[in-house]
Amino acid sequence: MTDRVGDTPGSKPLSGVTVIDFTHVLAGPACAYFLGLLGADVIKVESYARGDSMRHRGGTDPHRAADAMSTAYMTQAAGKRSIALDLGAAAGREILERLLARADVLVENHRPETMTGLGLDRDIVLGKNPRLIYCAMSGYGRGGHLENAPAYDVNIQAASGIMTMTGTAEAGPTRTGAPIMDYGSALAAGFAISTALYQRGETGRGTFIDVSMLETAYTLMSSTITDYLATDNAPKQRGNKANSRSPGAGNFPCREGMISLGVNEESQFKALARVLGCDHWLTDSRFADRPQRKVNEAVLTEELAQRLLDKSAEEWEREMMAGGVPAAKVRTLPESLALSGANGRQFLHEDAESGMIFPTLPFRIADAAIHAPTCTPPTLGMNTQEILAELGYSEAQITELGRTRTVRTTAEG
Numbered sequence: 001m002t003d004r005v006g007d008t009p010g011s012k013p014l015s016g017v018t019v020i021d022f023t024h025v026l027a028g029p030a031c032a033y034f035l036g037l038l039g040a041d042v043i044k045v046e047s048y049a050r051g052d053s054m055r056h057r058g059g060t061d062p063h064r065a066a067d068a069m070s071t072a073y074m075t076q077a078a079g080k081r082s083i084a085l086d087l088g089a090a091a092g093r094e095i096l097e098r099l100l101a102r103a104d105v106l107v108e109n110h111r112p113e114t115m116t117g118l119g120l121d122r123d124i125v126l127g128k129n130p131r132l133i134y135c136a137m138s139g140y141g142r143g144g145h146l147e148n149a150p151a152y153d154v155n156i157q158a159a160s161g162i163m164t165m166t167g168t169a170e171a172g173p174t175r176t177g178a179p180i181m182d183y184g185s186a187l188a189a190g191f192a193i194s195t196a197l198y199q200r201g202e203t204g205r206g207t208f209i210d211v212s213m214l215e216t217a218y219t220l221m222s223s224t225i226t227d228y229l230a231t232d233n234a235p236k237q238r239g240n241k242a243n244s245r246s247p248g249a250g251n252f253p254c255r256e257g258m259i260s261l262g263v264n265e266e267s268q269f270k271a272l273a274r275v276l277g278c279d280h281w282l283t284d285s286r287f288a289d290r291p292q293r294k295v296n297e298a299v300l301t302e303e304l305a306q307r308l309l310d311k312s313a314e315e316w317e318r319e320m321m322a323g324g325v326p327a328a329k330v331r332t333l334p335e336s337l338a339l340s341g342a343n344g345r346q347f348l349h350e351d352a353e354s355g356m357i358f359p360t361l362p363f364r365i366a367d368a369a370i371h372a373p374t375c376t377p378p379t380l381g382m383n384t385q386e387i388l389a390e391l392g393y394s395e396a397q398i399t400e401l402g403r404t405r406t407v408r409t410t411a412e413g
Helices: 027-037 062-066 090-102 112-117 122-128 153-160 180-203 213-220 222-231 266-276 279-283 290-295 297-308 313-322 333-342 384-390 395-403
Strands: 018-022 041-047 080-085 105-108 133-138 207-212 249-253 258-262 327-329 348-350 357-359
Touching: 018 027, 018 090, 027 041, 027 080, 027 105, 027 133, 027 180, 041 090, 080 090, 080 384, 090 122, 105 180, 112 133, 122 133, 133 180, 153 180, 153 213, 180 207, 180 213, 207 213, 213 222, 249 297, 258 313, 266 279, 266 290, 266 297, 266 313, 290 297, 313 327, 333 348, 384 395
Parallel strands: 018 041, 018 105, 041 080, 105 133, 133 207
Antiparallel strands: 249 258, 258 327, 348 357
């Protein structure tokens, strides 16, 4: 690649960047998927026998999982090429070493002891390719007594304290409905890799990136952590009350459905009073300012709750938004995706070959209507032959590697 990425008019920002995706489950594969959406050539290195474990589990469709193409795997597999290797064989490790020698980025989320056992620890790999960006993702980060501890999203939610902040005191610790630590870590790693590529453009040298899922969780709780360290007030479960603790902020039942209000500023409280037809709040000394509203929160909340029962959440949402009140109807995922589809941003991309629909990126660069994957999710070893040919292996050598079961090709099924 050139030292500067994305400098060709009309090209994607990471065009010309080669990424070796030596990851499994969700966080690592999602990071590589995001890089692929931005133009990188992503080569997914998988084990000869079964490939990424997520091919066989995750999602609610057992038939897709049985075919090694679960929805959980496919979500972050589009736009990648798959090469399946037996890394227990010297010839398999040699292929991976060749890939790394010509790559720009390595993304891996194995335990450090696993990488060392394969001869792929940072010093060896960067010694052979000093321009490489080596991104290691793990539960607790490198160094310290937990660096080799296995960890999934649910473990990090438990270890970080976020579970004890979610839900209600009666319900006990509650995990978030989606694997936010996996995808948060993926975005953090993508941010770090992009920064390192920019730095390499200045220095000509690669670097090592150490991404901690636990620290990603802490980052997602930054304001809460700062408050606790400043006040010694440990956060408590607040249910559906807003983090701002403002009277008039939170989730409330309506005649039909629920609405979430984010009334935090004085101007927003005044707008809320007007939209609700409760102008008397503006002259009531009990609600004159935020401190007084806090003292009289129970009375205000009761009046607010009663008034919201007069209309549906959908009606209130329209009126609140028009009146300058931060508000949103509490939606199910199907309802939310219908809303997203209506706003014209093309966040979801339909893969023409598989018919599957995938999330893309939550941002746009320049005039791109969408950052879409370039190809359908690959079956295990689907691109082995073409990748080996790119590495300089002859047709006879590729045939021999297949015969010795060092590599898996599509022809093997």
